[in-house]
């Protein structure tokens with residue numbers, strides 16, 4: 001599965017760095033951070049569509065509140081998480097899906113974040129993460145290694161080019177090999193294709 | 201200066217690109233830089249951003265002259281092609297014999313590596329022969345040097361934008377190569393040799409990433425600004 005992506009935003013470098021440090025304790029997420037003035041924040045979120053944005057509460061001001069309300073929490077898939085003082089947690093803006101209390105200890109915050117990830121990005125019955133590729137995929141890999149284009153492979157196997165592309169993405173994802181020549185080496189090493197076949 | 205190396209031994213190769221070799225005893229960074237006529241500001245920014253990938257003073261780096269930036273970039277090219285690649289190539293030859301003697305297909309690793317090297321060579325060649333001279337010419341025009349005056353934009357219809365759009369990812373094959381060694385070849389008979397190859401590949405990848413970051417975030421935006429300024433000047437006249 002794709003890693004959950006986090007964008008963290010605050011005016012304060014120290015808060016950002018601290019948050020960054022803390023998030024690194026959570027396994028398998030991707031972190032980007034911005035030192036934000038509130039101006040470009042919204043467009044950045046909408047362009048990048050991270051799964052979560054953790055933002056310091058003072059970034060939402062009377063100036064940009066209305067803009068944010070247009071998109072959150074319903075229109076954009078990104079979830080906003082407010083980083084705030086304990087005193088603020090009682091009356092949070094509606095745009096937030098959840099909050100983190102600045103004064104909590106490390107473990108509590110990490111647990112809370114893990115819970116948030118589980119709620120909003122439930123793991124689909126995890127597609128076996130093993131690098132085993134299916135027979136169909138093997139067949140496609142064979143043809144890729146033989147130098148056929150997606151279109152040609154589709155015609156040969158009576159499937160759409162689009163389906164071929166999807167299969168290829170899955171193969172690359174499972175094997176961790178991106179280039180055609182890399183896939184060819186894999187195919188040779190695993191006897192999916194014989195050396196004599198490619199030298200033609 | 202010695203402390204730098206203690207902090208990160210990979211910096212030895214960065215120093216070499218500035219013409220600085222080991223053997224500086226207890227001399228300070230500024231002393232050594234002075235002796236080698238190296239711009240110390242530039243040296244420090246390059247060293248720091250190489251060491252710490254979160255540190256990237258883009259604006260400050262853009263303040264240095266294109267000539268200076270390109271000097272460093274081309275020295276880095278030489279380091280890849282003349283030192284690092286031949287070294288890794290030898291190791292891979294050795295690895296195929298010593299690590300996978302029972303695998304009849306292991307030599308495809310070499311074929312694959314050579315494909316990667318060819319890709320890298322043509323990438324670098326294009327920069328050395330086309331992009332870098334073009335950038336230096338733009339800078340000269342920008343500084344109003346006589347020999348290049350009034351050539352813009354007639355000098356070429358090329359623009360740096362083109363380069364950015366085709367500045368392709370040369371790390372992909374390197375990534376694949378690592379994965380093939382890590383996951384898909386049988387257990388190596390010579391474990392130590394295999395670790396050495398891997399660590400060289402990882403270091404090369406990091407180095408190239410740092411290098412591309414300078415090209416894309418320092419050189420290109422700087423040339424772009426100068427292109428714009430030049431075309432504005434031309435409109436005025």
Ligand SMILES: [Fe+2]
Nearest residue numbers: 324327411415
């Ligand atoms: Fe380069």
Ligand SMILES: [Fe+2]
Nearest residue numbers: 327367412415
């Ligand atoms: Fe490059």
